[in-house]
Amino acid sequence: MPIDPDVAIGAELSSLDFSWSESDVLLYHLGIGAGSKPGDNLSPTALRFTFDGPGLQVLPSFGVVAPTFHMTDPPPLDLPGCDINLAQVVHGSQSIELAGPVPTSGTATVTTRISEIWDKGKAAVIWQEGTATSPSGERLWTTRSSIFVKGEGGWGGDRGSSTPVEIPDHEPDADTTYDVTPQQAMLYRLCGDRNPLHADPDFAKAAGFPAPILHGLCSYGIVLRTLTEELLDGDATQVTGFGVKFAGVIFPGETMRVRGWREDGRIIGSATVSGGERDGAPVLGDVVLTTA
Template identity: 80%
Template sequence: MPIDPDVAIGAELGSLDFTWSESDVLLYHLALGASDLSYTLESAGLQVLPSFGVVAPTFHASDPPPLDLPGCDINLAQVVHGSQSIDLAGPVPTSGSATVTTRISEIWDKGKAAVIWQEGIATAPSGERLWTTRSSIFVKGEGGWGGDRGSSAPVELPERAPDTDTTYDVTPTQALLYRLCGDRNPLHADPEFARAAGFPAPILHGLCSYGIVLRTLTDQLLDGDASRVAGFAVKFAGVVFPGETIRVRGWVEGGRIVGAATVAGGERDGAAVLGDVVLTTV
């Protein structure tokens, strides 16, 4: 079988040493469409959006992301990013080095698809935990072995008006720029590959939408202070095509912000982009 859960679940994927610089941070922020100098100027006031921690280990990769997971015989055309979260021990430094250790934590059997969960823990050279990431990929055409279907409770949005309701215009070339942040999956650049995967055109990276929404909520509801973000989790509910507009709504609820992102305008107005959006604060 293409996925052998007995081999895959709990498999250690090894450790990766990585470094990042202020230039990497600046490029990442620009790829998200940031313009505020607190994100784009190498000065004493430079801050790092916490979502950078998700991409930092592979930021300098120039090949498509590998899928050589133990017990999983799958290919990129089958895969869609399902969800992503990061939990921070503190603000991400503007430059540094770390080691990330990753494992397959769970695999869910959805019948006509499988969901593979990975957990990565990034630690400083001192051994101190910097952040923990958790992500899932949705593998089309797999599943059906009778495994655990998994469980998740949807995030309930308040029935009152949102505390922020704003839009961001994705540029036609945004996915091409974001590729320079370490994700060369041809799904985001090659029209033929995108069509083979079932899309009419290349789509924006899910992690680009992830960063855009985090930046928007931080700027709108946290006074632009990225150090107030303790964690950020989303479910990838749909796709964005370069040139479309993302609408971001957010509600302050106690010690966290809940929200949602959809397409605004055009033929796909209202189409889901990100759901179960939860930003926890310090």
């Protein structure tokens, strides 16, 4: 069968050595909309993400993309025991847990393994866990992600479990919008994700979409940046973790509504489409930002 859980679960993927620079950080931040509001070019808070001065900070979501930032090929799917193709795959969820603030430049090694595979009947969910370490062996961050593979379930495996994050039943502490620019996906793909689903109209239509969609990880970064700016005074060093479920899609040219609630020492968030025929359609769910 295309997925052999006996081979896949627990399999370690090849370790990857990678480096990043301040220029990479700046490009990433611009790709997720930093500095795009009127006055941001003069704002000390906004310049933390867009100017390579002594105050430069790194949004933690950069750690998710840093290992593959300089890759120009579509993301590979050469997972042990998994014979799947890119057109079957949708990013299901993503989280990062940090040991400390992400350096503005550096070198590290990421080691990744397949931690779980869930059988959803008509689909499979493959979980990966990666740990990035410094040259001295110090843990920098750990990522956890899942991909939803259409048409590959039904072998009688564990269905998995998850507890939805409840949206607080009161007015949010932050409620704002971000206009996804028409070229947003084209800019963000320079951050190491050349999946044609986000750029090629014919590929997108073959995958069931009327047009290329924005990268899920771009939405991930946009929402983290927005919550950090709105509720943490733009101080990315306060963020210790950020996790989401990819609940829907947003297209370049649409507007994203981002809300955030301070709740029990963390921030609960949501992201939906704002306005137009798809008003209220979900983009991200189970949004949780943890702080120091």
